[in-house]
Amino acid sequence: MALLQIQEPGGKPARQMHRLAVGIDLGTTNSLVSARCGLKVESLPDAQGEHLLPSVVHYATDGEIVVGTAAKARALIDAPNTIVSAKRMLGKSLSELRAIGHYLPYEFDSTRADTAPAVMTRAGSKDPVAVSADILSALKARAEDALKGQLEGAVITVPAYFNDAQRQQTKDAAEAAGLKVLRLLNEPTAAAVAYGLDSADQGNIVVFDLGGGTFDVSILSLTRGVFEVLATGGDTNLGGDDFDRLLAAWLAKQPGADKHSEGELLQLANSLKHQLSTDATVEFALGSNPHSLSREQFATLAKELLSRAMLLCRRSLRDAKLGLDEIDNVVLVGGSTRMPAVREAVAELFGREPLTSIDPDRVVAVGAGIQADVLIGNKSDSDFLLLDVTPLSLGIETMGELVEKIIPRNTTIPVSRAQEFTTFKDGQTAMALHVMQGEREAVADCRSLARFTLRGIPPMVAGAAKIRVTFQVDADGILSVSAEETLTGAKAEIQVKPSYGLEAATIEDMLQSSQANARADMELRSLQEAKVDAVQLIDAIAAAVGVDAHLLEEGEGQRIDEAVAALAEALESGTSAQLVQLTETLNRISGDFAARRMDAHIGRALQGESIDRVESE
């Protein structure tokens, strides 16, 4: 605490020169940079007056790095040297990228590990971090030109569902571009910030973000400048493109559609959708057949997509433990929220008109700019605070390939949680720790984030060592894990910085299937627990027979062996009920032997042998 006081003796420092900090919306398709200009935070245009910078990088023959509209124009002519949608590649392995099936017209660097893919360009091998850094450098140069000075820091937005790897790589890209990252900010949160400070509102806010391909909903509460994220949810496979496809499918059934290719119908669908955002009805022709389409018709077609989005809103409200009537404001983000059908559905669900005064394409960048201005210290401390949450549960693998959750999803960050574990076998001196992310109970259904080993545990009987595992998630959502044996202080730790991360769609699947599979998980858990018990008993008996075989009565050893064999067989293919039964049988059969051992050891102890020696056997 003393340190903090030294920073600001007797209150605020004298008003210094305005420090330059920007907000950056590093998007999949387009990126923006914003900063305080006078009283307002606004996105900054380039020399041609364009605010949106296409997130495309072209590596030209003369060695120049071209970013933006000019690069986009080269995407078709020189695809192998022009990288689009680098954001989709952040934090992923090459095999994951191929599995997702995005069109990848690139030659990947074969000398790189699968987990660290890079594209071979004429400018050399470029990984998504390097490409993102080039985009960030272009935005930095734009901002420094416009603001006429050096930037001291930046707030960069990321999707709420970005995992550790994706967040870490975003930070790495910023560092490579020479930007000091003040904070990674979740995109929906940034949007709420953009509106929050303009009005001195207090209450609960829903951020409804419908982009081209993804949908995010966040529930926030605002009280006197403190934003608290209560819950986040969404669907990474729901966006404006789905409305295009739906409309194209309808068009294909209309008279005259056979005169048009699928691609043409999709293009027409997209343009009709845009026109319906300004006009109540549009006229068009298919072949020589005249047609018209009204907003109402379109809304009817889109009903299913809209109800899916509304369902996800209700689910997040439930996570936030709020009712529909407790929502005070709804913020719209993303170009797809320009559709009147979307606005109406939102207004109907929440019983109020959504906020639309800030351009839905720029609102995230504006919010990031506001936050950057606060964090760099241009605003007094008490003004504004943002408390964010973890989007997915974090845990550790335990015996039986189960995941023990240590930090549940929607926990406010930063957070530090510790849990105690123990050894499984006698004399165990090391423990492998496997850090997992996801909602399901089985290791196979969650995402592996990192593995590390704690060594130097003193040999003790199973269950005697106390291993304290601590998870720490910082304000950027980045995790570090440490493990300590509390008796001896043996320690190991790791910052979770995996070389690749989760496909966003996978996260959503994991969330959904966790609910659908709760029952299967319970059955699996009981099976796994039964297996753990069985293995422990088999090990204990093997150890006991090894030491005290002379205490076995005639035929007893064989009976025990048979029961062990039956149990071992059930371990391979048995149900939990069979395992429990066979474990009980083995316990019963070996019970007399165990009792004789106990008597013999007590007898020896009474004869003067030290308890330690008895136990060490």
Place this chain on the structure above:
Amino acid sequence: MHPAEDFFSLFSLPRSFAVDKPALTANFRALQAASHPDKVAAGDEAAKLAAVQRSSLLNDAFATLKSPLARAGYLLRLAGIDVEAVSQSDLDPAVLFEQMQLRESVAEAPAGEDGLAPLAALKQEIGARIEVREAAFVAALEAEEFSATKRVFHELQFLYKLFQEIEASEEQRLGY
């Protein structure tokens, strides 16, 4: 933890099961506003680390006091009672029977959306039982009857867990 530094005193609240929620929230936010890492975002690593630790502690303390069950467990820990160690024999047979009956009622709710109304009624029923138990918990704690306090705590644990299971079942029926 030093008794003077427990979560209640952290938020300037009396150590009791009944908490003034608006005061808890207001004090939490005021303390976070002073200690959050964002306040030293432009500062050095040592200051950031200290802020992360302090801010994590505040989040943990707030989450503990906000949830009635976590708060009850915390009060028991402060009283030096090990809440982890529970055996069936700690529970009254009448309570075990009550638990069994409640579980059966949950299992008997019709599938699909038809089950929503009976589940809502059950939630209300369980809510009422939770209220009774919480009052009993407060009384036992004040009387320093620790074994009774612990027993009621375990009954509460069961009721809250069942409540959560009903909510999960509702969510499944709603297609969430």
